[in-house]
Amino acid sequence: METKIIDILNSILLSKNKEIITDLEEKVSLRNDLGFDSLDLATLSVRIEDEFGIDIFEEKIIDKISELLTILHNNEEFLGRSK
Amino acid sequence: MKNFWVDPNNNINISYENFFNELRSIDQVNKIICNRDPYRGFLEILASLYCNEVITILDYNLSVTERSKLSINKEDFDKKIKIQPLHIGSLNDFIEKMSKNSEWRLKLYTSGTTGIPKSIIHDFNSLTRNVKVNPRYKDNIWALLYNPTHIAGIQVFFQAFLNQNTIINLYNYELQNIEKALISHKVTHISATPTFYKAILPHLAKTNPNIVQITSGGERYCFDIQNSLSVYFPNANFKNIYASTEACAILSSNGEIFNIDEALTNGIKISENKEILIKKYLVGDSEKLKIIDDWYYTGDFVEMVDQKRFKIISRESDTVNVGGYRVDIIEIEDSIKNIEGVKDVQIIPRKNSLTGNILEARIIKDTFLDEKQFKQMIFDRLFKLHQPWKVPRIISFVNNFEISRTLKKKK
Missing domain, CATH: 3.30.300.30 (ANL, C-terminal domain)
Incomplete structure (x- = not known):
């Protein structure tokens, strides 16, 4: 799952000619550290929903990689079914 | 015996005789129709129409989130309307009775791009405004390519049914098999969006002389698509319909240029900033429409070709x-x-x-x-x-x- 998330984040970074990441650091902020604007976050949400069937912004707007991972881990049972 | 409904996907052929027998034996219809069986859906539309009952149709593609935003109680989904047995004589009597049933309404909920389903209410006259009934259409064979829970699908149904034509259900049919189905079922009329035609083009390989009319609607017209289709359908006459969920089919043309019909000059006009406005009486009922001084602002914009004729350059749906x-x-x-x-x-x-x-x-x-x-x-x-x-x-x-x-x- 982590590799897939890195791929998705990198595809967004690459589309805007930004430096890619090699691993998932929990403290990283999507907005402040990766420079994601609302359209990038929307893209992330669509790509993750395509991949895992989960809307990461359904309950609240998240910003940290740790929050993203928490949502996905909390839905692991569901992920198992969708994969 | 003439077929009313052919569903090649499920190997179903239903004759008009059997269809009417089924209609006569119906004793209840769902208050809300949202099933994936378009045949049953159309049967219930006609039964409710005959009995003058209001029914609702939900686009069965609505997502769970969209469904949660509907102003419909959960228990309404299970509600049935009991109806008296239908005494159907000739088709003409049946149609005459249907057109007089002024209380009948069809409420449609369709998926929009905003995340909130659009709702619109139509009566029999607005739904069938552009339906042409004529004995010379009796041998037409229609392919149903639109979603049967959308207004365009329902209009194809009425166009075919009121002329007692056969409907070949090809909605959701595999794209690569559609050409074969059109040929083997001798389809003469097809109606779909430019998006559909664009999707089907790579799967066409044979010349099909049976198709005599190709109707395009719901989105901005695309001349390139018409040119490409005419290679495979050399006998087809192309018809471009200006239609929407709100106003049903309202204008038609043989290309991209529309002319407002004499009969509709009081019902349609172009505003100063070139937006198409439609008089309220011609559109369905909905709280969400932008209506000012009895004119519905469509959000569709045109370029005038001369004083009377125009082409659509931007559609709200696009x-x-x-x-x-x-x-x-x-x-x-x-x-x-x-x-x-x-x-x-x-x-x-x-x-x-x-x-x-x-x-x-x-x-x-x-x-x-x-x-x-x-x-x-x-x-x-x-x-x-x-x-x-x-x-x-x-x-x-x-x-x-x-x-x-x-x-x-x-x-």
């Missing part, structure tokens, strides 16, 4: 809300098509809870460039040409297009 900005999908498709190596492109709005939509570009490529490199080149070009919200944030390379811009969400 625009998508991305983070509060209206983006014209056709403008972005045209822009991507100009990039060397792009054979064709389809823009699909992707819903999300943050910006409403973002755009995805599905591209059929015609280049030996590495996909990663090519994608980067397209992004670079688009970010230079357009504002950030207009740039498709997802680019995928495909061999086929979707038949509708409304994608089904993963459950």
Whole structure:
């Protein structure tokens, strides 16, 4: 799952000619550290929903990689079914 | 015995005689129809119409989130309307009775791009305004290609049924099998959106002389698609319908230029800023329509060719809300098509809870460039040409297009 998330984040970074990441650091902020604007976050949400069937912004707007991972881990049972 | 309904996918053939027998034996209809069986759906529409009962049809593609936003109680889904046995004599008597049933209403909920389903209420007259009934149409054979829970699908049904034509149900049929089905069932009339025609084109290989009419509607007309289709359907007459869920089919033409019919001059006009306005009596009932001084503002804009004639240059249905900005999908498709190596492109709005939509570009490529490199080149070009919200944030390379811009969400 982590590799897939890195791929998705990198595809967004690459589309805007930004430096890619090699691993998932929990403290990283999507907005402040990766420079994601609302359209990038929307893209992330669509790509993750395509991949895992989960809307990461359904309950609240998240910003940290740790929050993203928490949502996905909390839905692991569901992920198992969708994969 | 003439068939009313042919469903090649499920190997079903139902004659008009059996259809009427089934209609006569119906003793209840669902208050809300949202099943995936269009035959049963049409049967219930007619039964409710005959009995003057109001029913609701839900687009069965509505997502769970969209369904949760409907103003319908959960228990209404189980409600049945008991009806008296239908005493159907001739088709003419049946139609006459239906057209007099002024209380009947059809409430439709269809999936929109905003995430909130659109609701619209129509009566029999507005639904069948553009239906032409004539003995010379008796041998027409229609392919149903529209979603049967959308207004266009229901209109195809009425056009065929009121002329006692056979309907070949090809909705959701595999694209690669549609050509074969059109030929083997001797279909003469097809009606669909330009998006559908664009998706079917790569799957056409044979000349089909049976098709005599190809109707296009619901989106901006595309002359290129007509040219490509005419190669495979040499006997087809092309008809462009200006239609919407709100106003049903209202204008028609043989190309991209429309002329307001004499009979409708009091019902349609072009505003000073070139927007199409339709008089309230011609549109369905809905709280969400923008109506000022009895005129419905369609959000569709035209370019005048002369004092009376115009062509549509922008349609509300071709625009998508991305983070509060209206983006014209056709403008972005045209822009991507100009990039060397792009054979064709389809823009699909992707819903999300943050910006409403973002755009995805599905591209059929015609280049030996590495996909990663090519994608980067397209992004670079688009970010230079357009504002950030207009740039498709997802680019995928495909061999086929979707038949509708409304994608089904993963459950």
